Amino acid sequence: MTDRLRRTGLVVLTAVLxxxxxxxxxxxxxxxxxxxxxxxxxLPRVVDAAAQAITVTGRITNTGDRxxxxxxxxLQRGAxxxxxxxxxxxxxxxxxxxxxxxxxxxxxxxxxxxxxxxxESAEFSISVPLGADRGALKLDRPGVYPVAxxxxxxxxxxxxxxxxxxxxxLPVLSVPGGGAVPPPAAPSRLTVLWPLVDDRPRRVQTPxxxxxxxxxxxxLSSSVSGGRLFNLVDAVQxxxxxxxxxxxSLCFAVDPDLLESVQVMTTGxxxxxxxxRLVDGSGGRAAxxxxxxxxxxxxxxxxxxxxxxxxxxxxxxxxxxxxxxxDALDVAALVETALGTKPLAGVVWPETGTLxxxxxxxxxxxRRTTVLVDSGKLRDTSGAAPYRLGDNLNAxxxxxxxxxxxxxxxxxxxxxxKTSSVQNGLATLVFRAAFQAVPGxxxxxxxxxxxxxxxxxxxxxxxxxxxxxxxxxxxxxGLQSLVDGAEQGQAGGVDYSAAxxxxxxxxxxxxxxxxxxxxxxxxxxxVLFEDDTQLVQxxxxxxxxxxxxxxxxxxxxxxxxxxxxxxxNEVSNQMSALLSQVTVTDxxxxxxxxxxxxxxxxxxxxxxxxxxxxRINLGSTPGLKPEQQIVVQIPAKASLPRYLxxxxxxxxxxxxxxWLTTEQGTRLGGTSRVxxxxxxxxxxxxxxxxxxxxxxxxxxxxxxxxxxxxxxxAGTAVTDQL
Numbered sequence: 001m002t003d004r005l006r007r008t009g010l011v012v013l014t015a016v017l018x019x020x021x022x023x024x025x026x027x028x029x030x031x032x033x034x035x036x037x038x039x040x041x042x043l044p045r046v047v048d049a050a051a052q053a054i055t056v057t058g059r060i061t062n063t064g065d066r067x068x069x070x071x072x073x074x075l076q077r078g079a080x081x082x083x084x085x086x087x088x089x090x091x092x093x094x095x096x097x098x099x100x101x102x103x104x105x106x107x108x109x110x111x112x113x114x115x116x117x118x119x120e121s122a123e124f125s126i127s128v129p130l131g132a133d134r135g136a137l138k139l140d141r142p143g144v145y146p147v148a149x150x151x152x153x154x155x156x157x158x159x160x161x162x163x164x165x166x167x168x169x170l171p172v173l174s175v176p177g178g179g180a181v182p183p184p185a186a187p188s189r190l191t192v193l194w195p196l197v198d199d200r201p202r203r204v205q206t207p208x209x210x211x212x213x214x215x216x217x218x219x220l221s222s223s224v225s226g227g228r229l230f231n232l233v234d235a236v237q238x239x240x241x242x243x244x245x246x247x248x249s250l251c252f253a254v255d256p257d258l259l260e261s262v263q264v265m266t267t268g269x270x271x272x273x274x275x276x277r278l279v280d281g282s283g284g285r286a287a288x289x290x291x292x293x294x295x296x297x298x299x300x301x302x303x304x305x306x307x308x309x310x311x312x313x314x315x316x317x318x319x320x321x322x323x324x325x326x327d328a329l330d331v332a333a334l335v336e337t338a339l340g341t342k343p344l345a346g347v348v349w350p351e352t353g354t355l356x357x358x359x360x361x362x363x364x365x366x367r368r369t370t371v372l373v374d375s376g377k378l379r380d381t382s383g384a385a386p387y388r389l390g391d392n393l394n395a396x397x398x399x400x401x402x403x404x405x406x407x408x409x410x411x412x413x414x415x416x417x418k419t420s421s422v423q424n425g426l427a428t429l430v431f432r433a434a435f436q437a438v439p440g441x442x443x444x445x446x447x448x449x450x451x452x453x454x455x456x457x458x459x460x461x462x463x464x465x466x467x468x469x470x471x472x473x474x475x476x477x478g479l480q481s482l483v484d485g486a487e488q489g490q491a492g493g494v495d496y497s498a499a500x501x502x503x504x505x506x507x508x509x510x511x512x513x514x515x516x517x518x519x520x521x522x523x524x525x526x527v528l529f530e531d532d533t534q535l536v537q538x539x540x541x542x543x544x545x546x547x548x549x550x551x552x553x554x555x556x557x558x559x560x561x562x563x564x565x566x567x568x569n570e571v572s573n574q575m576s577a578l579l580s581q582v583t584v585t586d587x588x589x590x591x592x593x594x595x596x597x598x599x600x601x602x603x604x605x606x607x608x609x610x611x612x613x614x615r616i617n618l619g620s621t622p623g624l625k626p627e628q629q630i631v632v633q634i635p636a637k638a639s640l641p642r643y644l645x646x647x648x649x650x651x652x653x654x655x656x657x658x659w660l661t662t663e664q665g666t667r668l669g670g671t672s673r674v675x676x677x678x679x680x681x682x683x684x685x686x687x688x689x690x691x692x693x694x695x696x697x698x699x700x701x702x703x704x705x706x707x708x709x710x711x712x713x714a715g716t717a718v719t720d721q722l
Contacts, residue, residue: 221283
């Protein structure tokens with residue numbers, strides 16, 4: 001019994017020690033992902049007969065809290081992805097591809113760095129043959145392969161583990177030693193949307209006094225001088241220098257608010273600092289250079305105008321703010337003025353590739369509309385694009401698979417597996433054009449709205465499109481031919497899920513926008529009028545506020561609705577400042593009323609350059625009965641005396657509040673308190689006085705009558721006694 005207990009205890013102790021020494025698989029997974037992997041270059045992007053090896057270069061950065069030693073890397077590949085569903089799976093969850101977990105082929109590990117401390121970075125370059133040799137990738141047939149660049153290392157206090165990885169897709173058109181995919185007889189026709197959209201609206205004020213506009217920050221200056229927006233323009237310009245034909249495959253999707261903001265930067269602007277100060281912006285020259293380059297690239301090219309400030313059309317429609325929605329879409333003249341090129345008429349590219357039925361109906365009421373929709377959201381289609389959705393409404397689908405592949409993503413855990421979105425986009429494009437080719441099919445490519453790929457990656461993307469076209473796998477197609485062409489197919493509708501609804505700007509944010517919008521529309525319809533002496537249109541005063549309100553409804557605020565609320569408050573405060581320029585002037589001294597029906601003098605001042613129609617309101621004051629609903633028109637840049645009919649019902653000193661509103665009750669300016677002195681009697685006081693006097697006279701007469709009667713009675717009694 002004792003020996004058995006001793007043996008049992010030894011087994012338990014051994015198990016405990018093993019558990020302490022060997023980490024659990026889940027713990028190992030949590031420890032991985034210590035390195036961030038940034039891809040600089042991958043050559044070739046598309047493997048053809050001329051390729052002999054694949055080379056990957058980039059940079060690794062230690063993002064953990066421990067140093068990592070003996071870092072090495074190898075290239076791994078999985079099996080060919082033959083179906084669209086397999087391709088989608090690799091895109092949606094790169095951590096689960098067999099290239100990462102169960103590689104079919106792996107190269108040998110190559111040393112990268114002896115040691116990386118936390119925060120340190122190191123460049124890497126790894127080259128692997130493609131043939132059947134030992135240590136090569138052994139590509140045995142054409143197709144799209146999942147490929148992973150796997151980094152191993154020894155973290156401090158740990159053992160060798162995977163510390164980072166980059167997963168991507170590698171399209172192969174031919175393999176070493178034979179096996180190639182010939183170009184189709186009728187290649188796919190390609191159009192690529194090239195979005196020029198700022199990260200978010202930045203203008204917060206456009207003053208009416210001629211002072212420079214105010215921006216929330218100077219981020220736009222950084223973006224156009226060497227950042228994201230610079231890269232998007234520079235990549236196209238570089239590609240066009242080597243082959244101008246590349247422009248035929250592009251359609252520039254531009255935000256009119258961005259063009260307008262860059263334009264005003266060229267003439268001077270101010271930036272609001274974190275502590276509320278205003279400083280001069282520094283990006284005027286960079287803005288002019290960027291705008292000139294955009295004008296050059298878009299001259300005679302396809303241009304699609306996004307809604308002003310990329311307004312959330314679905315949220316505005318749901319809030320009933322259709323007038324604001326229409327203003328956001330009425331931007332063709334603005335784009336043509338900025339670029340010298342007319343945008344395609346009636347084309348709408350929704351933020352998430354879909355719109356609800358109500359919004360689609362609102363758009364169809366405005367004009368003939370073509371919606372660029374996510375192909376996965378378009379249901380019950382027959383025929384070819386453009387598809388008829390309803391009266392005055394067509395749809396042209398963009399490829400959901402390619403759009404999904406171009407969106408960068410990382411895994412949700414700490415595995416550190418990153419993807420190369422541009423490379424994945426090229427792989428799915430090759431898959432459509434070479435491995436799933438349908439004669440004459442149309443491929444509309446819609447990258448992320450605010451595409452943040454590096455300049456080098458964007459250049460590679462355009463070069464690859466040029467190469468595929470030269471080899472006969474693709475042909476260019478102008479989007480205008482699709483938009484203006486006759487309807488060729490029919491669609492049953494567009495799906496709009498609960499997730500799509502939840503992604504909109506919240507109803508609370510849009511309700512505030514709609515409320516301010518209603519007040520603005522009231523100003524131009526019943527309050528502000530052109531004055532013959534100034535010749536200023538009321539729209540000139542309200543339009544900057546409406547533009548600010550559209551910016552407050554931008555889809556850029558979907559993930560940060562509190563910023564939409566702040567933008568709405570900004571516009572509301574500016575409108576209050578505008579309305580405060582029409583007010584009642586305080587006389588500064590008590591006013592004396594000479595009689596019970598003396599009018600109350602007030603002085604109304606209008607500093608606006610337009611005529612204003614307003615209603616004068618008097619507060620409730622005991623002893624005063626003013627006339628209500630007094631409407632006046634105040635000339636532009638003028639002060640107007642007005643005498644308000646009123647009846648005084650008592651004497652003495654009292655005060656009355658006077659203010660102006662629109663006829664619907666919107667306040668104009670502040671409230672003025674007027675002090676009144678009245679030495680007269682009102683009608684009620686006089687009536688009471690006269691009544692009292694009459695009663696007094698009656699009582700006196702009655703007393704005299706009694707006295708006279710008493711005397712007469714006494715005289716009669718004396719006569720009788722005699």
